[in-house]
Amino acid sequence: MSETPGIRKVSLMRWVLRISNLIISLMVCVFDDAWFQLSRLFRGNLPCRCIVLYYHSVPKEYAERFEEQMRLVLKLAAPLDLRYLKGCSGKKRFVAITFDDSMESFYNNAVPVLVRLKIPATVFAVADALGTRPGWGDHYYLPTERVMSATQLQSLPDAISIGSHTLTHVSLVTVEPEMARGEITGSRQRLENLLQRSVTLFSFPHGHFNEALVHQCREAGYERVFTTEPRCVNETNFVIGRVSADPWDWPLEFRLKMMGAYRWRRSVRAALNRMLHYLALGQALGWEPGFGKMESQKAEKDSVDVHAGLR
Numbered sequence: 382m383s384e385t386p387g388i389r390k391v392s393l394m395r396w397v398l399r400i401s402n403l404i405i406s407l408m409v410c411v412f413d414d415a416w417f418q419l420s421r422l423f424r425g426n427l428p429c430r431c432i433v434l435y436y437h438s439v440p441k442e443y444a445e446r447f448e449e450q451m452r453l454v455l456k457l458a459a460p461l462d463l464r465y466l467k468g469c470s471g472k473k474r475f476v477a478i479t480f481d482d483s484m485e486s487f488y489n490n491a492v493p494v495l496v497r498l499k500i501p502a503t504v505f506a507v508a509d510a511l512g513t514r515p516g517w518g519d520h521y522y523l524p525t526e527r528v529m530s531a532t533q534l535q536s537l538p539d540a541i542s543i544g545s546h547t548l549t550h551v552s553l554v555t556v557e558p559e560m561a562r563g564e565i566t567g568s569r570q571r572l573e574n575l576l577q578r579s580v581t582l583f584s585f586p587h588g589h590f591n592e593a594l595v596h597q598c599r600e601a602g603y604e605r606v607f608t609t610e611p612r613c614v615n616e617t618n619f620v621i622g623r624v625s626a627d628p629w630d631w632p633l634e635f636r637l638k639m640m641g642a643y644r645w646r647r648s649v650r651a652a653l654n655r656m657l658h659y660l661a662l663g664q665a666l667g668w669e670p671g672f673g674k675m676e677s678q679k680a681e682k683d684s685v686d687v688h689a690g691l692r
């Protein structure tokens with residue numbers, strides 16, 4: 382999730398990071414293409430060509446840019462409905478579109494585009510926050526942004542599937558298992574009662590998750606759960622990674638994202654996580670890491686944040 386342009390001045394460091402990410406992803410894309418051509422030539426295993434994108438808001442001034450992105454999806458790939466995640470392998474490229482947080486700007490500015498272009502999508506709703514100003518993401522959303530109302534959620538067309546994003550958008554790794562269970566199962570029940578349709582998909586708030594939470598989601602009856610780890614889709618997996626996208630992505634940036642070229646960032650996240658865990662462990666053992674002071678609790682929290690939010 383990246384902040385909506387205009388909320389605050391973008392630092393030079395962010396620009397440098399964004400351009401660096403773009404250059405590395407461009408190289409990954411060239412490598413992918415070469416691998417794909419070689420695999421076809423020698424009849425080897427074809428590389429993955431199925432990607433799930435996740436958006437948050439689509440402000441009015443970016444509706445046109447969003448439509449251009451969706452037209453590019455139609456041009457270069459086949460849109461995928463996550464309720465029927467099958468057959469996304471082989472030569473064809475597939476892209477699924479998702480939205481976290483069920484914001485009003487999605488309802489007002491993205492849904493009309495999706496309906497007009499006949500592109501299926503999935504929105505993950507925060508069951509207890511419908512119709513409110515979101516109590517999370519202050520740094521990312523415009524002050525005018527609100528969560529969709531229950532009536533708006535009920536009026537979504539069938540092509541838009543609705544999944545759960547918990548009751549309150551709490552980070553599930555920071556709460557007791559019983560509370561996490563309530564967020565996972567309670568949100569499903571509440572949404573099913575409201576919508577009178579089955580809710581089988583779930584996405585983790587802030588992208589924070591662990592094995593125990595995945596297990597709880599299975600027990601709650603979900604068929605798939607979605608993270609913010611950028612990776613290609615394996616249709617047999619219960620846990621599906623996604624690539625972050627925004628309507629304000631540069632055209633080349635978006636093109637590379639929908640082609641899966643940003644998935645290298647998952648390895649960087651994992652390496653950073655490992656490093657932070659080592660630092661936390663080192664301090665618990667009384668080592669002096671030499672990187673300045675870091676409380677073990679903070680390192681643990683940071684490791685979760687890096688795991689989830691690196692963009």
Ligand SMILES: [Zn+2]
Pocket residue numbers: 481482546550585586587
């Ligand atoms: Zn969220």
